[in-house]
Amino acid sequence: MQRRAAAVSVALLVLLAAGSFAFIGAAQQPEVSLDDPDYTVASNEPRTIGGTEYAFGEVTESSAAANWTNESAQYTETWSAEDTVAYQGANYTVVIPNESDPSTFRLEEAQEVDRETIEQNGTTYVVIEDGENRTLVPRDQYLPEPTVHEFSEGDAIDYEGNDNETSVASVAQGEVTIEWFAPMTNELTFSEGENTSIGDTDYRAHFAQQDGTPVLQLTTDYEDYDEDVDAQTYFNERINGLWGIVILASSAAALLVMLAFMPSRY
Structure with missing residues (x-):
């Protein structure tokens, strides 16, 4: 009697699981379809x-x-103060007035010494050797007066390596x-359901x-798109519920079979 009742219950559970599984296999997820992209x-x-x-690429x-x-x-x-920049085929040092709101700056020729130098008492000296004689000449006196170019905001400036008209901003x-x-090439990327700004x-x-063939559709009708996505979400929730029925019914049927065939103590 116990096994007969268990068999009936198992049959009902298997029928429930099979019906749910069959519905899962037959159901089709609604698609996102834009009416008028x-x-x-x-x-x-x-x-x-x-x-x-x-x-557009691929x-x-x-x-x-x-x-x-x-x-x-x-x-x-x-350019920061004291940076070395190329200008008219030579290296120059950026010199900015020590003011709270400067409007001008200078490019001073970055001169190099072709002899040995030494530091003494905070002064740089150039070592000039003439036979056994050794003379120290202050670096500022050894070098010629550096070339200096002054600029103000809005001035044109010859930026080395750039063929476009350049100015001090x-x-x-x-x-x-x-x-x-100058011309600049920009790239836009598109992903499913994502917003991309084109112009304004x-x-x-x-x-x-x-x-x-795959095609990209662009729309400003977000409601049309969102309604289809909501329908997909609802569908997936229902399918997940059916999978839960399949799993629970199958588990319950297996448990009933095991309990029905357990040996009796009496």
């Missing part, structure tokens, strides 16, 4: 968005990238900033199939 782009397509042309099932060129991007470089306490404008607009990215 702002842009649809395939691999290696150029596309003008917000007045700027973007060159579009996969989960990622894409695009390049665009800013024809007049700002470049800057900062700002002079501050302890540092000088120079700037120039944020676009949500979605990857779909079009004639068997």
Whole structure:
């Protein structure tokens, strides 16, 4: 009698587990499908968005990238006081006035001594040997007067290695900033469900199939995208619940079988 009742219970549990498992196998997860995307782009397509042309590379099932060129991007470089910089084919030292709000600076020629030097009482001397005679000449007297170039904010400056027009952007306490404008290539990347700023607009990215080929869809209709994602979340929660039924029913059936066949003590 005990085993007969256990067999009926096991059959019901197995039926419940099998039904849940069959439903899991038949159920299909809802897809994210944009009704009216702002842009649809395939691999290696150029596309003008917000007045700027973007060159898209390969579009996969989960990622894409695009390049665009800013024809007049700002470049800057900062020089600190006492830095050595190249200017007109020679090395110069950056000299900034010791003021709270300077507006000028100097480039002083960085001269090198071609003889032995020594330090005495805080002064650098150049050693000049003439036979057995040895003369010490202060370094400042040995070298010619250094070439000095003075600059103010807004002045043009010949920045070595840069063919673009360069100017002094700002002079501050302890540092000088120079700037120039030139083309700059920038890259945008896209990932599923992520927002990417293009110009002044944020676009949500979605990857779909079009004639068997992955395409990137960009939309500003976040509600359309989020509704489909919420439907997927709800579906997955229900599927996880069914898996719980399969596991619990199978475990309970196995436990009943083991208990039914345990030897009786009486």
